[in-house]
Amino acid sequence: MTNTAEVRQSKAKSIAGWVLVVILVLLVAFVAIRVSASSPNERGVLDPESRSDTGALALAEILRDQGVEVSISRSRAEARAELDADTTLVMTNPYTLTDDALATLIEPAERVVFLTTSTHLLSALKIGENAPGTLFDATANCDVAEFAQVGSIRADRLFLPADGVQACFGTPAGSAVLLDEGASPRRAVVEGSRLLSNAYLAENGNAALGLALLAQTDRVVWYVPSLDDSDIEGETVDTLGTLTPPWITPAILLLMVAGVAAALWRGQRFGPLVAETLPVTVRASETMHGRARLTAKAGDASHAAQALRDGTQRRLARKLGLAAHADADEVADAAADRLRIPRGTLQTLLAGPLPSDDAELVTLARQLDELEDAVNASTHSQRED
The missing domain is CATH 1.20.5 (Single alpha-helices involved in coiled-coils or other helix-helix interfaces)
Known part of the structure; x- marks a missing residue:
């Protein structure tokens, strides 16, 4: 049971x-x-309501602490309705909007700050173009008052300014921030996906840079582009689902x-494992006799002779105090010294040509046996002395 x-x-x-x-x-x-x-995911890079490392909730809260009213909108129509002549419009690259929709959106604003950008957006704004490389410890290097107290930043993306555009935080080969004060509305471009994100805002002068860019007016309208708010018609924005066959x-x-x-198939078990003992125990002597009978039946005199030599060599090495892996020449020399006969006398017996027939095999076996008896006798005589 x-x-x-x-x-x-x-x-x-x-x-x-x-x-x-x-x-x-x-x-x-x-x-x-x-x-x-x-x-x-709509809560993506530099989303002002995202607490993730790539979000920008920390920057939005700092702006509110400084007395700036921050209004977050995910509809371009609502965002445009909130804009006036004393408002800064903030957004990441509006990849979901056409150029006409973007121009209509930013028209009422006093200032527009793009926290990320693309090659197409730079061209549409006529503010500059991409530049190669990055900069470590970049300072303002421009006559812009709001940047005077920013300190240094690490610029991961650089731009070359167009004519009449102010470049800050960089060198003539490329700058991190572009300001077009002559346009209406005034425009600023920065690659802030690293500089202004929650994870890196506390580093260097990143927080000061965010305030310098966004806190120049009393109100900030932060527009978050999304696919649901896109005005692109005639083509569907590809997603992973639509691209998958x-x-x-x-x-x-x-x-x-x-x-x-x-x-399930491979994991099936037909019952518990049962330990069984082997039905037969084969003794080593029986195995030896079996191999001997096979050798005799095959008439393999040379193989049998080599087996006899190997056995004699191992036994002699042990009796003569040699290593177990001593070769035939070493055993022959040691045995010759023990028997006080000239060196080289026993090399042929232990390492010479193998017999080719039974008669030679019998002769070799008798000589090996005699050699072992002689060594044994000399060993006993030395002990008695």
Whole structure:
């Protein structure tokens, strides 16, 4: 009864384990499908309501602490309605808007600050172009009053200014900030995805740079571009779901089902493992006699002779105090010294040509036996002396 209960308990645990595995696989598949079919996360880089490392909630709170009213809008129509002549419009690269929609949006603002940009946006604003390289410990190096107390920053992206555009925080080869004070509205461009994010705002003069750019008016309207607020018609903004071929999802599900089926098939057990002892114990002597009979039946005199030599060589090496791996020449020399016969006398016996027939094999065996007896006798005589 106890064994039956244990078996049932073991089966129940196994079934529960497999059910858990299937649930986890289905959960992973569900999450993968949802992720592949969803659009990019709206709470992305420099989102003023995001607490993630790439968000900009810390900068928005600093602005509020300085008495600046920060209004966050995710609709370009609402953002434009809030703008007036004493308002700074802040946004990241508006990749979801056409050039006409962007021009309409920024028209009522006093100042516009782009916290990230693209090559197309630089061209549309006619403010400059990209420059290669990065700068460490870049200071203002320009006659702009709000940047006087910023200190140094690390510029990860540089720009070359267009004619009439003020460049700050850089060198003639490239600057981190571009200011177009002659345009209406006034415009500023900076690559702030690293400088002004939550993770890096406290480094160097990053926070001071954010205040210098955004706190020049009493109100800030922070517009967050999104795919839902796009005015681009005639083409759909590609997502991971739309770029994925239609056969990918069924193939992934089929592979998962096949994997679960294979796991169930290979994981089946036909009962507990049973330890069994070997039915026969073979003695070493029987194995030796068996090999000897096979050698005799094959008529392999040379192989048998080599086996006799190896055995004699090992036994002599032990009796003569040599290493177990001593070669035939060393054993022959040591035996000759022990027997007080000229060196080289025993090399032919222990390492010479092997016999080719049974008669020579018998002669070799007798000579080896005699050699061992002689060494044994000399050893006993030395001990008695």
